[in-house]
Each structure stands twice: as structure tokens, then as C-alpha cells.
Amino acid sequence: MESHAVIRALGALAQEHRLAVFRLLVQAGPDGLPAGALSEAVGLPASSMSFHLAQLSHAGLVGQRRQGRSIIYSADFAAMNALMAYMTENCCGGAPCVTATACC
Amino acid sequence: MESHAVIRALGALAQEHRLAVFRLLVQAGPDGLPAGALSEAVGLPASSMSFHLAQLSHAGLVGQRRQGRSIIYSADFAAMNALMAYMTENCCGGAPCVTATACC
DNA sequence: CCAATAATTCGATAAATATCGAAATATAGA
């Protein structure tokens, strides 16, 4: 993962509503959630949510697919994995920041 | 780690120059580096670097100590650890995003 | 085909961020 992509991903998560959305999508798993459900859950108007979803999407952290009238968003676990790997490698002094007990 | 602190930490790292600075500090280890050295390494005027260091400091990701005329900054590995733990717990679906091979 | 639903795009605006030079603060050494 390039540092430019890392910065974009970190920036995407560094916002109250977007972090909340991403956590919801992680909980929801591969099935994901429609934009409207996220909008309602977070308590933002649809247009604002659309803005945030675009940021997450542009950062590669979420995928989207259409299902009827709805657009379903889901967390991209591979992208999150890559981000965590970069952070572990470059920001934790080589040794993993997350201790073995938490990890294994 | 609270989500507010997480957002602040992510935001602190989500910037080209600050990510570069933090990586340098991680490399430097506990000894850290003086503000001037960071300023020169990254290629920013001292006042700009001071702004970025304040952000990292406010986010709790770096510590600082005075040594003579210089102020030495160093990465706060415990804070980074806490950030990684939060991400692993809340953004990776419980299972660690960093694979066992990379971690153990 | 038309009305209703789900989302996005568009404008406009407010707020936060990044940048830099100049001025101020603190420390060390002659």
C-alpha cells in the first residue's frame, strides 16, 4: 500500500460519522447495508451521508453494489487489512503494536 | 481508547508531512529527534513543522522533552498500540486484519 | 407510462486545516 493511499484511508476514517459508518459496515459483514439504513442509523440527511460514503469509497475502504432501488455498501476487509499491515510495518517499529495475546 | 481520541489520532496521521514525521520518529526509536532535524528532513519551514508537531502531540502520538535549546520529539508507542488495538477490535470484525503470518 | 422510492449531484455556506514569514520566547555560550 502506498503512502498516498494510506493517507486517504486514514483521512476517511478520521471523522466521527464516517468512523461510525465504517464500524456499522464491519459489524454488518459482507452483506453490507443500504445507504438509507446508514443515513438513518447515523442520523444524517441522505445527501450528507452520500458525501461521506463517497469519501470512504474513494479511499477504497468500502464497496458498493446496487440491489433494486438501494445501493448496498459493505466494508472492504482486504483494504482494511492492507492499511493495518502498513501501520504495523511503518508506524510500530517493525514489531507489531498489537500484542500477541490480542492477535492470536 | 475512546472514539474521539481515535479520530484525533487518525486525523493526525492522515497528512503527508505528519505521516512522514511519525515514521521518522518510529525509526528513531525512544531517543527521538529534535524539531529542527524533522523540519529539515521533511523540508518544511520551522513554523509549519511546529504546527504539525502540535497536532501529533495533541493527538497523543508523540511526546516531547527539552534538551538544551532543542526540543526532542519521540513516538509514543503505547498510544500507537492503543490505536491499533481499537482498529483491530472495531474495524476488523473482531478477527485481526493483520494476518497471523505478519503478526506472529 | 407514471407515481413513488432510493440515492446522488449541485449550489451555497460555514468551519477546519495547511502554509508561510515575522515576531516572540527560551536556552546556551562567550
Place this chain on the structure above:
DNA sequence: TCTATATTTCGATATTTATCGAATTATTGG
């Protein structure tokens, strides 16, 4: 004590980000 060095704070400005309602696009069901 004065001067030089290291850094921060201040003030000004440009850019980016977040917000919302209104208008637009896409899809479904009658």
C-alpha cells in the same frame, strides 16, 4: 550580560472539508 540558536506563537491567506436543501438520476410496481 549580550548574542546566537532552537522553537513556538501570531497574523494573514488559501485550500479543503462538512453540512444541508433542492434538483436530478435510476429503478420498481401499479
